[in-house]
Amino acid sequence: MTEAAESGESREELNKVLATLYDDTSATWEDTWGDHMHHGYYDPSQSRSLSHHRSAQIRLIEETLRFARVSDDPSRKPKSIVDVGCGIGGATIYLANKYGATCHGITLSPKQVERAQALAAADGLADKPFADGKFDLVWVMETAEHLPDKTKFVAELARVAASGGTIIITTWCHRDLSAAEGSLHADEKELLRKICDSYYFPDLCSAADYVLLLQSLSLQDIKTENWSQYVAPFWPAAAVNSTLTSCSGWETIDGALALPLIVEGYKKEFLKYTIITCRKPK
Template identity: 45%
Template sequence: MADVEVVQENGIVEMYEEAANMWDVEQWGEHQHEGFCDIDSPVSGLTPDFKLAKTRTIEEALLFAGFSSENPEKRPRNVVDVGCGIGGSSRHIAKKYGANCQGITLGATEVQRATALSVAEGLADKVSFQVADATEQPFADGQFDLVWSMSSSEHVHDKRKFVSELVRVAAPGGTVIIVSYFHRNLDSSEESLQPRETELLEKIGELSFSKWCSAADLIKLLQSHCVEDIKTADWTPHVASFALARSSSRPCVGPKTTKGGKMAPLMVEGYEMGLIKFGIITCRKSL
């Protein structure tokens, strides 16, 4: 890994380790990702709906991928939560769908917090967490019927290796779900983003330690593997107001989280330009 990527990766770990230490579950909920809102009813501020919107993101993703809590044949059974944070997605999927979930993250503090919260909820036999790299997962080939990545792929620099690992650990016929920030897809007449767009993404990346790509870029990588039924949707209208509300109210008590909190006005600019997108990609590993 190049030196700059080492610095970026270390920054990601430090930022989320700070957040894990001070994240108030009662106030902000168990989930550190964006919330899905009705376009005509955006959520703002730290209200009960603020936490429910984050849970809805999980449900909307599972529904989009064809899962259902009502049909036993369409429930996930064995899940890996790639970039699990403090384990909110894993606990929700385990409780509602009865799945066994394993979460991986780069931060030891996140693993400790995720484990403690899971024990407190009586889920120690359904979920587990460990420190591991998304691009070098410590799992056997074909182990999971659901490979889940919620708001983590934007921080991974080696997208090719990331996608390869997601597909590798998926069981034949298993589902991969990626929910993430992206930059806009290029038009057929474009070879690259406009200079002012690139400059803005670089500024945001310096604050959030993110590595930007388009949804089309990740889909192209998926298409290089044996996968089927690739689907994607642009959820930007459903999360934009929530994301900005969360950025403006997020806790900033350490140097890394404070640095990340400064990106809100840049994100506003990116949304208004049509540059920043938030969406979902799903596919099924070929049998």
């Protein structure tokens, strides 16, 4: 992991860029893909119509919960949930309804906040009280890659998790380094640079880096798995079916160029879509 030092000013500037990006693209994304602003989870043998892509996004949520062993038992299911990087609230609302839980969503985008509140109101969730900072489930789906200080980020997740609570992170990582390697290969570094520049990822680390961070905080039941093969079909579909590449916000991240980079990263097994789960000790 190569955490770069950053000033408060550079962090603020990155936040503004990300907020503008998602302000500009969220409505277009919703029109095409629905209110779940994340990958789908695919069975390679199934066909992939647009409706199937939307069901695959729901399946990603369910497979994530299954991997983390989040219980449906009424006595053990999460009662308070925080969705870090909630987009327009698709997963937040889904989890609230599934568990009957109090959910708190966090996003940098004012337009996403406005849309999420409207969707929550339509689903009868707007008047639910928010948790006081202690969450049974800390949900971070496709957000961690935007955060430059992974050490501070993971520590904050641990801080807000309740005793015995579950932390789930799904994120892009680069491959783990072998014991003999001091760094990524030169061609991998260049591909990583292009991906990070295109998507405003300040830095990507490996799954092994996350494990070390979680272990340093004495978190338990740490598990990781590479899900690239299950989510990779989403990106060719996004390039073909989505109108994102023609909307103003997506142009700011060179969307037409960036989508093939993701596909290339998966094919070379350099880019890993990784799920990471753990529990806070009781």
